[in-house]
Amino acid sequence: MDQLAVNDLSLVFAFGLVLIAVGISYKEKLKLSKDIFYSIFRAVIQLVIVGYVLKYIFQLDNVWLTTAMSLFIVLNAAWNAHKRNPNHRKQYWSSLLAIFVSTYVTMGVLIASGAIRFIPSQIIPISGMIASNSMVAIGLCYRNLASQFRDQRQQVLEKLALGADAKTASLPILRESIRTAMQPTIDSAKTVGLVSLPGMMSGLIFAGVDPVHAIKYQIMVTFMLLSTTSLGSIIAGYTAYHNYYNEQLQLIREE
Template sequence: MTNNLEISNLSLLLSSVLLIVALLIDYKEKLGLGNDIFIAGIRAVVQLFLIGYVLSYVLRVDNNFLTLAMVLFIVFNASYNAHTRSEGINRSFKISTTAIGVGTALSLLILVFSGVIDWSPSQIVPITGMIASNAMTAIGVTYRSLNSKFTDQRQQVLEKLALGANKKQASMSIVRESVKTGMAPS
């Protein structure tokens, strides 16, 4: 990889303008998020700094095992983040890991074996990040929709159960609608 992006102090300073804009909006609208925004900004800088070193090492070494380890790290990180949005859904980490893992693996296999991309860290790592990120977002939307719909339609589900439906039958319309919401293109 010979085409490296150089990041200057000026570019870092200019990127912090976005953080300042968020802080100004918070102040003007009296949202009370100033400390959270500031801490999130500091955390983002530290995370980007650390991940930059890890990624530069993985890309420079060009080792299949390191590339696979990075893919697994991305999948588990996305699964964990999706799981944190589940708000009490049983086995949400296992569901998230299975969905993101299988979806990412199939997508990467198709892309590599069709010759669209090569199995090199400079191609695999960013593509994996994009696939896992989109899957994480879709799963998070699905979880939020499930929680919202089960809260809103609790009485209908209880009535179906009282009339003899099993759990799957009583909740199938909610599950289908939530999955449909999560799969909708954005």
């Protein structure tokens, strides 16, 4: 099978598509041009660095180095999820706990079942896949918590005045935030294969793997992502809602 090669001309044409996005942003006064260029510059630098680092780690095949790289991914994902939390009393450990547990519980099951092996070429990419999806879901959960506590402040105050504890008063907001965080993954699972052709399945088939095996791997990935987003959202929600109350369990007004 012929291998596809990305040459410099291909990259130039692909960058032209970015310029289209910049042009639209400028024309519609979206004020996203700087962010687009910054994100592209950052992505290129990060991918070049990570590409060489991963090549070295894959060749070395060291357990401790593989573990360290996986932990680095989780710590970085937790930091980015933490930054997406609008609450001014947010705590990093909440994001770290949510992503750490959701990532390594899911990976632990996959390793124990024999679906993947503890080798860098499998552990590191899957760590990134799981942690990034958990990060996005947790960020959605945080933003919805902030929005709901602001919009439903009066209802929460009334419940507290009637004797409800903080958890009971916050429960509808928590449930809605967790539901919002999980919804994109659920919607993606509903349309997989019909609207989107998953990268892992397509890549495996393109590489010559039996389609049946490729489908099994994609089903595993779908289960994996549903698991990690649900675990991450629940842990993040139930640890973060406390930040909207003070030590006397009074609702704090967010600016």
